[in-house]
Amino acid sequence: MKKSFIFIIFINFVLYLPGYFIHAQTSDERANNLFKEVRCLVCQGQTIHESNAELAEDLKIIIKEEITKGKSDEDIKQFLVDKYGDWILMTPPFDPYTYVLWLSPAIIILFGFGYIYYKSRKQLK
Amino acid sequence: MNNIISLSGNLLLIICLATSMLQSLNLFTANSYTNNNVKLFSTIQFTSIVLAFLILIFLFTQSNFGFELVTFHSHSEKPFLYKISGAWGNHEGSLLLWILILTLFNFLYSLSAERDKLYKNKVIAIQSILIIGFVLFSIALSNPFTLNESPQSEGLGLNPILQDPLLAIHPPILYFGYVGFSLVFSLAVAGLLSSNINNVWAETVKSWTFLAWTFLTAGIALGSYWAYYELGWGGYWFWDPVENASLMPWLAATALIHCVVVLQKKNTMQSWTVLLAIITFSLSLMGTFLVRSGVLNSVHTFASDPGRGLYILSFLFLVLITSFTIYALKSDGIDKENSYSIVSRDAGIMVNNWVLITILFIVFLGTIYPLFTDLVLNTSLTVGPSYYVMTITPVIIILLLFMIISPLVNWTAGKLSNVIVKMRYVLISSLTLVLILSLYFFLFSLTELTIIFLCIILILTSISSGIIYSRKNIIITPSLGRTLSHSGFGLLLLAIVSNAVYSEEKIFDAKVGDTLKLSDNTFRFEKINQFEKQNYNSIQAIFYLMDKNKKVEKFSPEIRFYNDPPTITSETSIVHRLFEDIYIVMNVTQATNSISVRIHVKPFMTFLWIGVILIILGGVLSVFIKNKKINA
Incomplete structure (x- = not known):
């Protein structure tokens, strides 16, 4: 019983592994994923993926061209940021301006867990 | 005639204001007149607002353009339906609806049996102070009831995007949730x-809390479903500031x-519970402020008037400062001593409480x-959905883990080995299921598989703890x-993850006859x-989903041209099937000889909504189920 149990867990972890290998994306999929990352400049909080505005369509064409030129996703994003600023990307970058944004959730949760653990030890004594 | 209507509308508001002022006196004096007539006054408060609200609906159904609103x-x-719902599809009307529900909860509570009469009068006095704040805002x-x-x-018409049967009932239900927490x-x-x-x-509070929570859940779900089919972007949650504003009180309320x-069963966690009650309502107020003031721009913003924003903001601060001062002065020493081991249901609930607060913090920070x-x-930057997904995912895994373990551990001090023994069948069957899944679909990443695995365990353990089979009969505990809410949550998350992985979409330029x-x-x-x-003209495209040469499903996406106000909207056409939704939406383009359509295939959407419905049903049951007290 115990052995078969461990075996099943082991098999599962081996089988999780394929998920690690990201399957090769077609350029259409790449373009679509990038569209979801790029904010539409003239719309209310939409990405260019969701928008049909003229400016959004223009950006889509630019991105597709950059992909055919063989640029990586990172290059394209950097190109857009240089041109329009951080604002254009849906995901904020990780830099001194956003340390608080990215790191504080971890600090908050650890603080709370620490407190709960501390209280449980203190009261049992 | 209009003068008389306007006058009587205002008079009703003033009657409510005056009665609320009388009621609020009970907080400060032991005046026997006000103390003995609480039920009567609460009835007057409620009735006057009901009448005012009916007058407003009447004006809308009559299309009485003597009135500004x-x-x-x-x-x-x-x-006709949208004439009625038009009454609350705007700032002034929705505020009156808010007051209506405030007075309704006040009225319902005044009818309830409460042993401590002095305490009951205090509750109603505080509720009346809230009513005063809002009625003053409404009048001034x-x-x-302002005349042209x-x-x-x-x-001038109602924004066509708001002309929707779901949206006619979404605000009232959401408000029942928000305002329900005023009573809490x-x-x-x-x-x-x-x-x-x-x-x-806690016993009294429990029913009201679950009631408000259930409405809030339903209200958010309705809004999400509306966004899914009305906005035509294929998504159901956009991490839009307005959505976040409703999610924050929900997280605190959960x-x-x-x-x-816990308080009811074990008589501990007093101060934390009270603090959460205050926070939940403050967040409801803040949600109203964010949505109504025009700080955030979205379809929900009806008016951007700085005076109004300032009023709600000051009111919010007043409520916050007063309640937190009372909390600071009075919460000392109300906690009963509670010892617990780190392996106990107490600790598990505390951990998940903190996880929910962390998610609340993330949503707040991102907004x-x-x-x-x-x-x-x-500097300008955008905090888009991926921020929330990246930061919340690890936290959700902790949440799921403790949702699984906590209900299986004893209060005060438990043993982990017992949990594993209790879960052994569930564990083996979910591992096998995940094994099959991971063999079958190679697309999942480790994180996705972990969440799916935990969701399956959660569903199975929840079901097995709620319904016990024995040889002879089935016992419902x-x-x-x-059981319903937790398994619903598991199903919801399962659907969200697999939907995110498997959704497909493509844009086509299509001519009639194309495949x-x-x-x-x-x-x-x-x-x-x-x-x-x-009230509109329409272009409708007819598509069929084909199986060989048979037409299986019909789709009819539309583009509508509304006259008043002149607006173009795109209506999606969705076919719900058991394992996937197929979703077609037309884009507005200049092209003349072809149309642009976007087709989405969205798997497991049906399960997503079933999950939500289970969560709500669990809430409804919990309003009525009486818990047993346990002795620690």
């Missing part, structure tokens, strides 16, 4: 003032319902951070509410219809 938000050619700054200076012959707030503050926060208090149950960088750091292909599905573009309706 009707002129700005209605139109004589609007369908958002008067729904010169009579108008026609109205009043109960908490009065409890602090009377120093009676204990398990008896933590609260668990604490109320205000762009404002903050704009104003303080002078009192934790059935939890379109998306993964395994073949669609035929049959024809285009044009027609006129009461």
